[in-house]
Amino acid sequence: MGKIIEAAERIPASRALERFSSLHDWRRQVADLYAAVRAMPEREGWAHWRSVRDRLFREHPQSPLSQTRRSQFRGIDCFSYDPALRFTVAMAPAIDRETIALEAGKDGTVTLVPFAMTIGLESALGKELTLYWIEGYGGGVFLPFGDATNGRESFAGGRYLLDTIKSADLGSSADGRLILDFNFAYYPSCAYSEAWVCPLSPIENRLPVAIRGGERNALP
Helix, strand or coil: CEECCCCHHHCCHHHHHHHHHHHHHHHHHHHHHHHHHHCCCHHHHHHHHHHHHHHHHHHCCCCCCCHHHHHHCCCCCECCCCHHHEEEEEEEECCCCCCEEEECHHHCEEEEEEEEEEECCHHHHCCCCEEEEECCCCCCEEEEEECCCECCCECCCCEEEEEHHHCECCCECCCCCEEEEHHHCECCHHHCCCCEECCCCCHHHECCCCCCCCECCCCC
């Protein structure tokens, strides 16, 4: 979920100001991005999402890319937009799902509490997905998933759809159903650098089909 950093009290004041103010700016820009996307038509919002993420990865101090990789960066690879990969789903209580505790290096332990199951994905994608609440101050909804593209066409550890702590959230439809658009699936930061520790997709959220939408591995 977050980059491995020294405890705040061990960082000189000048470095702390630079580091945490840039992180604040990154999160603000990501929050603004998703707010803008929610107000746009689907395909237009997706194009905006790609453009802003490319800029952040290329220019921002909090980019998960190393300086060397930024100089060579040509943009995040994505599958072509597929409107069939956008769903509005209802939710039911999560049954027979266990709480997951994950070690996150110097960030401590991340606890994922299953609280809901989707209703509306199984017929198209082969199964429903579990939504997790990240325990901790403020908390947040988290939806990682894996699929048949992992390890070849996409990152082996899976991708994320929702992470509301980081403002990654497409909102709800007019009737209150959750919007899950797999065209906006993205890699965890640990896919780009070992300096990051990220929860990967739990077994119960590994779809049996290939989701060719969202972020993908670079084409040869």
